[in-house]
Amino acid sequence: MSEVNIKFPELNKPAPDFNAKTTHGQKSLADYKGKWLVLFSHPADFTPVCTTEFSAFATRQPQFEALNCELLGLSIDSVHSHIAWARNIEENFGVTIGFPIIADLSMEVAKSYGMIQPGASDTSAVRATFIIDPEGILRAMVYYPMSNGRSVDEFLRVLKALQTSDEHKVATPENWQPGDDCIVPPPATMQEAAERKDQGYEYTDWYFSKRAIK
Incomplete structure (x- = not known):
């Protein structure tokens, strides 16, 4: 049995x-520069789990937009199917889908992003999410x-963490939330390690220090 090449x-x-x-x-992609x-x-229109996800994205769309972030959905369905489903969600759940949904009947976009995985389905996209920065660089991806x-x-949360890391040149700890202290990058030399304790950070050890972000 031949192996299937999946491009990620x-x-x-x-x-x-x-x-x-x-x-x-x-x-x-250039439209979002x-x-x-x-x-x-999402795997398909008119499916229950996908309906809950799209409703949640739509409800939080203003929060994403406040972070200079746009939303873009995709499934291997037609534009007419997407329109009918979006109208159905509004009629049945009172949620307006305000972002575009790609109609990827050719599976071209899905394949280029590794959304088609034979272990799950040959004809549907898995639940994949990608965060792309303003320069078109892929910064995070999650498959469900x-x-x-x-x-x-x-x-x-991840979007806010990425933006905080970019702006302040820090890392964020497990389950970081806005307002929490951030991790200072560890020293790169022996001399810097020796000096770290006296640099005014919340110091635990030379490789682990935190600071507040204002």
């Missing part, structure tokens, strides 16, 4: 380019099984 994008490298038909017209982008796939929905709040 790489962190901190340019995100795979695309030019695709969506519910808001043609969209390309200067903004953060959360690109996320088809049976389990994502936490949209976690992607908001």
